[in-house]
Amino acid sequence: MAMKYAFVLFLVVMIITGCSPAASSPTPASFPTGTFENGDWSWEFKADGTFLTSGPIGSETGTYQVAGNQVTITCQCCGNVKGTYTWSFDGSELSFTAIDDTCSNRKDVVDGSTWIKKP
Numbered sequence: 001m002a003m004k005y006a007f008v009l010f011l012v013v014m015i016i017t018g019c020s021p022a023a024s025s026p027t028p029a030s031f032p033t034g035t036f037e038n039g040d041w042s043w044e045f046k047a048d049g050t051f052l053t054s055g056p057i058g059s060e061t062g063t064y065q066v067a068g069n070q071v072t073i074t075c076q077c078c079g080n081v082k083g084t085y086t087w088s089f090d091g092s093e094l095s096f097t098a099i100d101d102t103c104s105n106r107k108d109v110v111d112g113s114t115w116i117k118k119p
Contacts, residue, residue: 031066032089036115043115055109070099073110078103085110092117 035044041055045064051073053060062075072084083101087094098111 031064031071031087032094032117035118036094037118038109038113038115041109041115042118071096073101073106075106078106083107083110 031045033045033047035042037043041053043051043053045051049063049065051062051064053062053075060075060077062073062077064074065072066087069086069088070084071087072082074080074082081101081103083103083106084099085096085101086099087096089095094115094117096110096113096115098107101107101111
């Protein structure tokens, strides 16, 4: 009987351990919100997944979705075509590198860019 309980306990521990994140897996940093600037451009990322960007040629609103270190950006300026980028944030600088973006207007501004967080 003790062997049966030990086996059941073993299964419970394995199920709990298997359903929780591995201790060695780092948790991806949260995508930062707030206002960022890059030259004449500003970009405000809101916690609800929307953004406002403005620059020399006007302003635009859109949405963004984050999955790990990737962000997918959608805006009317690109006919609602999605652009996907890797991102990194060191506490003050937010940087992007294009993975897939067929909208050249957005890609020209965002790919390889670094944005400085405003207080």
